Amino acid sequence: GQSLEQPSEVTAVEGAIVQINCTYQTSGFYGLSWYQQHDGGAPTFLSYNALDGLEETGRFSSFLSRSDSYGYLLLQELQMKDSASYFCAVIPGSASKIIFGSGTRLSIRP
Amino acid sequence: ETGVTQSPTHLIKTRGQQVTLRCSSQSGHNTVSWYQQALGQGPQFIFQYYREEENGRGNFPPRFSGLQFPNYSSELNVNALELDDSALYLCASSSGLAGGPVDEQFFGPGTRLTVL
Numbered sequence: 371g372q373s374l375e376q377p378s379e380v381t382a383v384e385g386a387i388v389q390i391n392c393t394y395q396t397s398g399f400y401g402l403s404w405y406q407q408h409d410g411g412a413p414t415f416l417s418y419n420a421l422d423g424l425e426e427t428g429r430f431s432s433f434l435s436r437s438d439s440y441g442y443l444l445l446q447e448l449q450m451k452d453s454a455s456y457f458c459a460v461i462p463g464s465a466s467k468i469i470f471g472s473g474t475r476l477s478i479r480p
Numbered sequence: 481e482t483g484v485t486q487s488p489t490h491l492i493k494t495r496g497q498q499v500t501l502r503c504s505s506q507s508g509h510n511t512v513s514w515y516q517q518a519l520g521q522g523p524q525f526i527f528q529y530y531r532e533e534e535n536g537r538g539n540f541p542p543r544f545s546g547l548q549f550p551n552y553s554s555e556l557n558v559n560a561l562e563l564d565d566s567a568l569y570l571c572a573s574s575s576g577l578a579g580g581p582v583d584e585q586f587f588g589p590g591t592r593l594t595v596l
């Protein structure tokens with residue numbers, strides 16, 4: 371089968387750093403994406419990793435290890451507006467299908 | 481450049497009815513994907529269209545069908561509605577090649593469907 375696992379909830383303090391992990395099991399693999407979704411809003415694209423390593427975009431970074439079927443999203447200098455759900459999404463070998471995780475709800479405390 | 485739009489915003493139907501949801505893709509995007517998102521869950525992939533042809537499908541029954549038009553707008557049709565079909569339906573557009581991986585998708589605001 372195909373599945374993704376990520377923590378259901380994470381709490382962090384404003385200004386801190388938080389890491390959201392994602393492990394996946396798929397038939398073939400093209401890449402791993404991360405999306406942010408605020409309550410009542412649409413998911414918005416954050417990053418995409420096709421190769422091993424770290425991709426950095428401002429305060430957000432995403433990492434992929436294909437051999438470990440593992441990735442993470444790193445959020446630095448947390449701001450209150452970062453409170454949202456974060457989803458990892460895998461493109462399996464068929465490439466014409468995207469599988470989302472169940473999401474990690476990030477709560478930021480002052 | 482206009483973003484992805486969906487209509488209607490909200491919809492209430494009764495069990496057994498049929499519904500059509502609409503999506504207008506972002507300018508220049510030739511690929512559209514539809515998702516079902518239940519409350520507190522991640523989006524579940526329904527299907528993807530590339531240049532008016534279905535290009536991939538998730539684990540949804542045939543009563544979920546779609547169309548993509550030459551202007552790349554699209555429709556999601558659901559027949560014989562069931563209570564469990566109540567969810568947020570999202571469409572996402574992207575640019576890409578048929579059969580190729582879709583990396584960045586642009587999501588619309590969604591249609592909230594309630595089946596009574």
